[in-house]
Amino acid sequence: MGKTGRTNQIYTEDFKKRAVKLYKEGKKSYKTLAEELGLRSSTQLKNWVKKVNEGESFEDLRGRASGNTESNPLKGRNKTNFNSIEEERDYYKAQVEYFKKAVSKSTRGGIIPKSRRFEIIIELKVRYPITWLIEIGQVSRSGYYKWLKTRSIRENKQTKQRLLKSHIMAIHHTYPFYGYPRMEVALKEEGFHINHKKVYRLMKELNIQAEIRKKRPFFGKKPSVIYPNLLNRNFKALKPDEKYVTDITYIQVGDSFYYLSVILDLYNNEVLAWSISKRNDLELVLNTIDQLTQKRNVYGAILHSDQGFQYTSKSYNKRLKELGIQGSHSRKGNCLDNACIESFFSHLKTEKLYRSQFKTEKELIQVIEEYMYLYNFKRFQKKLNQCAPVEYRITLAA
Known part of the structure; x- marks a missing residue:
């Protein structure tokens, strides 16, 4: 391994000739003379002596064309014999x-x-x-x-690659939040079985990439005063209806705000119930719970939320006791304790709401319904073995 910080020493032609003369006239070895002259290696001196003995020049020809060095733009093996x-x-x-x-x-x-x-x-x-x-x-x-x-083979390969790129662009326009791992799965569903490295390379050539969601800040760690944190960031459920998470997010429509309440099953990340209202109140939360009880047996399940005023109210706690649901609260001001539902809202906004035009409540509800269907039935997830939530639940139940 070469020593760091070294630079190549350039010696003049006169210096080289003097070194060779000293070697020939004296009785010193290559090594001894090299040390006296300050050369890094005795091999340099050997090479100079060899060049003089063979009648070669000290001129450095590295990087130059061998043979005829005259400028001749008409390159090629010139033909010399002609019939006419x-x-x-x-x-x-x-x-x-x-x-x-x-x-x-x-x-x-x-x-x-x-x-x-x-x-x-x-x-x-x-x-x-x-x-x-x-x-x-x-x-x-x-x-x-x-x-x-082999020209036709190359042209066919290029044609297939152009077709593949067009499919990648089409998928990117529909799902701009797909990175190369999801893009690979989407292409397989369309019949293109290719390696993820090729998908990455083609996306790089097309100058496209997944849109990155903003990271949320981390806050303090104060314990809950209402319900203990039963979930404790253990977001894995072994069966359906074992662990639920819920939260509320706001959506701006013109000058007005609407509030969306959602309940998610951690077993397969399926949206089980959702409700929308102009008011961020207790009624919105209770309506969402009522939808959940109409679809699932909730007795004994854990329902985790943050410490919003709706989830710490007496009416909310009373409803949970009536239904046999175990309440669980995040630590105060710590959104990471409810990361799954926060992640869902982030996907909803970046993948659908920010890309849609809606001016009325009816249009907003239609957009949300479309995404809920996409999320539950079409949108595959790596956690679910590249299956959509409903598909995953049905497959394991069969």
Whole structure:
């Protein structure tokens, strides 16, 4: 391993000649003389002596073209034997035309890839013999015909890749919150079985990525004074109707605000009940609970919420006792204790509400109904083995 911080030392031609002269006139070894001259290695001195003995120059030719260094833009293995003046004229004419096309297609500092050279040969082969063009392009005859034979395969591959990119763009426009893992699953559902690394690369080429939700801040850790935190951030449920989470979020419609209350089953993240109102009051919460009891057997289940005034009221606590539900509260001011429902509201807003136009309550309810159906029946989740919540519940129940 080379030492860090070192830079290459450049020695003048006079210095090299003097070093060689000292070696030849004296009786010192390469190593001893190198140390006296301050050389890093005796190998440098050996190389200089060898060059002098072989009659070579000390000039550094690295990075320069070998052989003829004259500037000749008409590259290629020049043909020297011609049958006629016309043939010689046509050959040089082909050389000039090839050079013009090569300059227009050059990349990476003037380097012409072989595939580009083959394309130029195809364009010019109508007017000039293949043997000339192969010489001028500095390619082999077998390489050219191999490239020509596999051309259709490459074109088919490019066509398939363009089709794949169009599907990725279509999915991105519909679900702009999909990253490459979800995009891979969505493509498989459409019949494209490809590796996630390829999906990542194509999305990078298309300059698209998932929209990132804003992270919420973390607050203090004061214990609840109403119900103990039975959930305690254990968001995994072993069976349906074991653990519920609930919360309220607000939605702006013009100059007005609407409040959405939702209850989620932690077993499969399914939305079991939701209710919307212009008032953020106790009635909104109780209506949501009533919807839940009409669909599920809630006796013995845990219903977790934050310490909002609705969830700490006497009427709310009375209703839970009547239904046999165990109440659970987050620590005060700590939204991470109810992270699952907070995450759901974030998905709802970024994936649907912020992308929809609604001016009335009726339009808002329609938009929310569409997303609830999408979320429960269509939107697959990694936690659920790439299944939608309802599909996951039905599959395990079968």
